[in-house]
Amino acid sequence: xxxxxxxxxxLVVSTIMFFLGIAGFIIRQNLITILxxxxxxxxxxxxxxxxxxxxxxxxxxxxxxxxxxxxGIAAAEAAVAIALIINVxxxxxxxDSDKVNEMKY
Amino acid sequence: xxxxxxxIFIPLIPFVVFLITGLFGMKWKxxxxxxxxxxxxxxxxxxxxxxxxxxxxxxxxxxxxxxIPYNKVWLSFTDKLHIDMGILLDPISVLMLVVVxxxxxxxxxxSLGYMKGEKxxxxxxxxxxxxxxxxxxxxxxxxxxxxxxxxxLVGVSSFxxxxxxxxxxxxxxxxxxxxxVTRFADLGFxxxxxxxxxxxxTFDFSILTNPxxxxxxxxxxxxxLGMSAITWAMLLIFMGAAGKSAMFPLHIxxxxxxxxxxxxxxxxxxxxxxxxxxxxxxxxxPIYYFQTPDVLLFIGYVGGFTSLFAALIAMxxxxxxxxxxxxxxxxxxxxxxxxxxxxxxxEAGLGYTASMFHLFTHAxxxxxxxxxxxxxxxxxxxxxxxxxxxxxxxxxxxHITFLIAALAISGVPSFAGFFSKDxxxxxxxxxxxxxxxTEYITAGITSFYIFRLYFKIFWNKNTQYEHxxxxxxxxxxxxxxLLAVVSTFGGFIPFSDFITPDHIPFAEHMHxxxxxxxxxxxxxxxxxxxxxxxxxxxxxxxxxxxxxxVYTVTYRKFYIDExxxxxxKKILFNGVARPIAWFDRNxxxxxxxxVGTVTLKASKAIKGFQSGDIQEYAxxxxxxxxxxxxxxxxxxx
Numbered sequence: 150x151x152x153x154x155x156x157x158x159x160l161v162v163s164t165i166m167f168f169l170g171i172a173g174f175i176i177r178q179n180l181i182t183i184l185x186x187x188x189x190x191x192x193x194x195x196x197x198x199x200x201x202x203x204x205x206x207x208x209x210x211x212x213x214x215x216x217x218x219x220x221g222i223a224a225a226e227a228a229v230a231i232a233l234i235i236n237v238x239x240x241x242x243x244x245d246s247d248k249v250n251e252m253k254y
Numbered sequence: 255x256x257x258x259x260x261x262i263f264i265p266l267i268p269f270v271v272f273l274i275t276g277l278f279g280m281k282w283k284x285x286x287x288x289x290x291x292x293x294x295x296x297x298x299x300x301x302x303x304x305x306x307x308x309x310x311x312x313x314x315x316x317x318x319x320x321x322i323p324y325n326k327v328w329l330s331f332t333d334k335l336h337i338d339m340g341i342l343l344d345p346i347s348v349l350m351l352v353v354v355x356x357x358x359x360x361x362x363x364x365s366l367g368y369m370k371g372e373k374x375x376x377x378x379x380x381x382x383x384x385x386x387x388x389x390x391x392x393x394x395x396x397x398x399x400x401x402x403x404x405x406x407l408v409g410v411s412s413f414x415x416x417x418x419x420x421x422x423x424x425x426x427x428x429x430x431x432x433x434x435v436t437r438f439a440d441l442g443f444x445x446x447x448x449x450x451x452x453x454x455x456t457f458d459f460s461i462l463t464n465p466x467x468x469x470x471x472x473x474x475x476x477x478x479l480g481m482s483a484i485t486w487a488m489l490l491i492f493m494g495a496a497g498k499s500a501m502f503p504l505h506i507x508x509x510x511x512x513x514x515x516x517x518x519x520x521x522x523x524x525x526x527x528x529x530x531x532x533x534x535x536x537x538x539x540p541i542y543y544f545q546t547p548d549v550l551l552f553i554g555y556v557g558g559f560t561s562l563f564a565a566l567i568a569m570x571x572x573x574x575x576x577x578x579x580x581x582x583x584x585x586x587x588x589x590x591x592x593x594x595x596x597x598x599x600x601e602a603g604l605g606y607t608a609s610m611f612h613l614f615t616h617a618x619x620x621x622x623x624x625x626x627x628x629x630x631x632x633x634x635x636x637x638x639x640x641x642x643x644x645x646x647x648x649x650x651x652x653h654i655t656f657l658i659a660a661l662a663i664s665g666v667p668s669f670a671g672f673f674s675k676d677x678x679x680x681x682x683x684x685x686x687x688x689x690x691x692t693e694y695i696t697a698g699i700t701s702f703y704i705f706r707l708y709f710k711i712f713w714n715k716n717t718q719y720e721h722x723x724x725x726x727x728x729x730x731x732x733x734x735x736l737l738a739v740v741s742t743f744g745g746f747i748p749f750s751d752f753i754t755p756d757h758i759p760f761a762e763h764m765h766x767x768x769x770x771x772x773x774x775x776x777x778x779x780x781x782x783x784x785x786x787x788x789x790x791x792x793x794x795x796x797x798x799x800x801x802x803x804v805y806t807v808t809y810r811k812f813y814i815d816e817x818x819x820x821x822x823k824k825i826l827f828n829g830v831a832r833p834i835a836w837f838d839r840n841x842x843x844x845x846x847x848x849v850g851t852v853t854l855k856a857s858k859a860i861k862g863f864q865s866g867d868i869q870e871y872a873x874x875x876x877x878x879x880x881x882x883x884x885x886x887x888x889x890x891x
Contacts, residue, residue, distance in 0.1 A: 175873045183869075250866030 159200035166193035180234045180244040184227060191223045256308050258323035261341050264301050264351065265390035267294045268358075272383035279376030287376040288369075291383050292362040298386070299355040309348045310752050318757040320344040320460065325396050334455060340396035342459060345753040346536055346610055350393040353617045356740075357525040358386045360733035364625055365517045367729035368632055378418060378515070385411035389526050393533065397457035398447050401534065405443070405498070408530065409436050412522050416514040428510040435507040439497020446490030449483060463540045465598070465756070470545050488546045492535065492553055499531025499586050502560040506815055508583060512575040516628030519575060524582050524624050525617035532589040532613055539606060539755055543598045551686075554594015558692040561587025563812070565699040569706065570809040573637045574627050577707050578620070581663070584696060585616045591693055592678040595685040596755065603755040604762065605685070608677025611749040615670035618744055619662040622737040623704075626656040629730050630711060633723035639707065643790070644716040648723040651731045653712050655738040660708045662741040664701030665776045672773075673745035679772055680765045697772050701779030709787035 166189055173186030195216045202212025238244050271294040279287040309318070325340030362382060369378055388411055391404030410433075417429030451457050454469040461467060470484055478486060495501075500508040511523045522528070535542065535553060542550040564583035571577045589609045596605025629652045634642055646653040662669040665676070675697060682690040725731065750762035786794050798805050807813065 171872075171876055175869050175876070246869055247867065249868070 156204045163193040163196040178245050184230050195219050262324050264298045265387050267298050268383040268387040272380050276380040284375035287379045288366050291379040295359050295362050299359040302351045302355040306348050306352045318345050337399045338397050341394045342396040347393050354389050354526050357621045361517045361521040364730050364733045367727040381414050399457045408527050415518040416511045425513040428513040432507040432511050436497045439504050440494050442490040443494020446487045449487035465540045484545050488549045495531030495534045499528050501556050505583050509576050509579040512579050520621045520624030525621040529613050535593050554591050557587040557590025558689045561696045562692050565696045567811050568703040572639050574639050588678055591689050595682045598755045600760050605681030606755045607750050607753050610753045612674035615674045615744050619659040619741040622659040626652050629726040639710045642711045643714040646712040649725050655734040658738045658741055660704045663704050670741050670745035676769045680768045683768050698775035698779045701776040702783050705780045705783035706787050715790035
C-alpha cells in the first residue's frame with residue numbers, strides 16, 4: 150500500500166513538522182498557538198515512531214503503542230494546559246506569553 | 255598586739271558616702287550631702303589619727319612592724335595567680351593615711367563654704383568621697399595590683415573633678431588632657447607590674463620589698479636592649495609614678511588641671527594624688543635601692559630637673575593657681591630627689607625620711623596655699639594676680655595663713671618646710687653634689703616666686719575692686735587656721751624616729767653647714783621679691799624687657815606644650831595616624847567594598863538570563879542542544 154514511499158519521505162515530513170513546531174513554540178506569543186506548536190512536535194514524533202516500526206520491525210507493535218500513548222498524553226496535557234491558560238487569562242486578562250513572566254520570582 | 259581590724263572602715267566610710275550621695279544626693283537639699291560627706295570623712299579622720307597614735311606611740315619596740323590586719327583574695331584565677339585586697343600598715347602608709355584624711359577633711363569643710371550654691375554641689379561631694387576612698391585604697395594596698403586598681407580609680411576621680419565645670423570647654427579639655435597623659439604613663443606602670451610579677455610570681459609587697467628576698471634572681475639575667483628585666487620593670491613602674499606625680503616630661507597635665515574647683519586643686523593636685531608617685535617609689539624603695547640603684551639615681555635626676563624647671567616657670571606666671579601648680583611640681587621634684595639620694599639603714603636613709611617628711615609638710619602648706627588662693631578667688635572673682643593687690647586689709651585671716659604657708663615653703667627656720675627641705679638638701683649634699691646644687695638654687699627661686707605671689711596679692715598697688723572683697727566665711731577660714739598651725743609647728747616632729755626605709759629609727763642631727771646657706775638663699779629670694787613687688791614699681795617690667803627672649807621662653811613654659819602638640823599633631827597624626835587611616839580606608843575597606851562591588855556587578859550582568867520568558871529559555875535550550883549535537887557529529891563523523 151505504501152510501495153514507492155521510502156522511510157526518508159516520512160522522516161522529512163516529520164522533521165519539517167518538528168521544526169515548524171519548535172519555531173512556533175519560540176516565535177508565537179499566543180499561549181494557545183504555543184500549545185498547538187507542542188502538539189505539532191508531538192505528532193512529528195508519533196510519525197517517526199510509526200515509520201520506524203513499519204520499516205524496521207514490521208511484525209512488532211511497540212511503535213504503535215508508543216504512538217497511542219503519546220496521543221493520550223497529548224490529550225491530557227492539552228486539558229491541563231488549557232486549564233492553566235484559562236487561569237492565566239483570568240488573572241492577567243491576556244494570554245500573551247510576554248506577560249507571563251512572573252514565575253521567575 | 256593591738257587589733258587594727260577597724261582600719262577597714264577608714265576607706266569604707268567614704269565609699270559608702272559616695273554611694274549614698276551619688277545615688278540619692280540629688281533628691282535632698284545640697285547641704286545634706288555636704289554635711290554627710292564631711293561627717294563621714296571626719297570619722298575616717300579620727301580613726302586615722304587613732305591608728306597613727308597606736309601605731310607610732312604605743313607598743314614601740316626597736317623597729318616598726320608591718321601589720322596586715324586584713325587581706326582577702328578578691329579575684330582568684332588560679333592557685334598561683336590571684337589578686338588580693340587588703341590593708342597594710344607600715345610607717346609610710348600610716349603617715350599617708352593621716353595626711354590624706356587630714357587634707358581631705360579640711361577640704362570637705364572648706365568646700366561647704368566655697369562651693370555653696372554651685373550647681374552640682376552633691377555631685378562634687380560624691381566625687382570627693384570617691385576620690386578619698388580611692389586614695390586611701392592606694393595608700394593601704396597590700397600588693398602592687400591593688401595599688402594599680404586604686405591608682406586608676408584615683409585617676410578617674412581626678413578626671414571627673416577637673417571636669418567638674420563640664421560646660422566650660424577649657425575644663426573639659428584639661429580633664430581629657432590629664433586623663434590621657436596619666437593613662438599613657440599608667441600603661442608603662444601596668445607593663446612594669448606584669449614584667450615584675452611574671453618573673454617573681456607574686457604581687458605581694460611583703461615579699462617584693464623584703465631586702466633579703468631572692469625572687470629577683472631570675473630577672474637580672476634576662477635582658478632587653480642592654481638593660482636587665484628588673485631595670486626595665488622598675489623604670490616602667492617609675493613611668494607610672496612620674497605620670498601621676500607630674501614629673502618632667504609628663505608634667506603638662508598638672509597646670510591645666512587647675513581648671514577644676516580650687517578645693518580640688520588643693521586636695522588632689524597639691525596634697526594627695528600627685529604625691530602618689532612619690533609614695534609608690536617609697537613603697538618599692540627596697541627594690542629600687544637593692545636591685546636597680548641606677549634607676550633610683552635616674553629618679554633623683556628627673557626629680558631635680560623637674561624641680562628647677564618648674565620653679566623657673568613659676569616665677570613668670572600670672573595666674574595664681576598656675577604659680578602654685580608649678581610650685582607643686584617643683585616640690586614633688588624635691589621629694590623625688592630625696593628618694594633618689596637616699597640609702598638604706600641608719601643615717602643613710604635620711605633622704606627617704608626627709609622625702610616623706612617633705613611629703614607631709616608640703617601637703618599641709620601647699621594645701622593651705624591652695625585653700626588660701628581659693629579664698630582669694632572667692633573674694634575677687636579672678637585668678638589673675640595683676641588684678642589683685644592690697645588685699646591684706648580686707649582678708650586678715652587669709653593674709654596671715656597665706657604668709658605662714660609662704661614662709662613654710664620658703665624654708666624659713668621654725669616653719670615646717672625648713673626642716674623637711676633641709677633634710678633633703680643634707681642627704682643630697684652627702685651623696686650627690688649636682689643634685690644638691692640644683693636643689694639649693696631651686697630653694698632660692700622657690701622663696702622668690704612664692705613671695706612675688708604673696709606681695710602681689712596682699713601688698714603692691716591698691717586695686718579698686720568692683721565689689722569690696724570680704725573675708726571668707728567661717729567654714730573656709732577654720733581649715734586655713736588649722737592647716738596654718740600644722741604648717742607652723744609640724745616641722746618639729748622628729749620624723750627619723752618614725753619613718754625610715756628599714757623601719758628602724760635613727761637619730762637625726764641638724765646639719766648647720768647645709769642649713770645656714772639654705773636659709774640665706776631663701777631669705778635672699780624673699781628680699782628680692784620684697785624689693786620688686788612690695789610696692790607697685792617699674793623695676794619688674796624693666797627686668798622683663800632686659801631679659802627679652804629668655805623671659806618669653808620661660809613665660810611660655812619652655813614651649814613644652816607646643817612640643818607635645820607638634821609631636822602629637824604633626825608627627826603622630828600626620829606620620830602615623832594618617833597612613834594607618836589611609837590603609838584602613840583604602841586597603842581594608844577597599845577589599846571589603848571590592849568583594850561587594852564584584853558580587854553586585856556580576857549579578858547585574860547575569861540577572862538578564864532569568865527573564866521569566868519561557869520561550870527564551872526554550873530557544874536557548876534548543877539552540878544549545880543543536881550546537882551540542884552538531885559538535886558531536888563533527889567530532890564523531
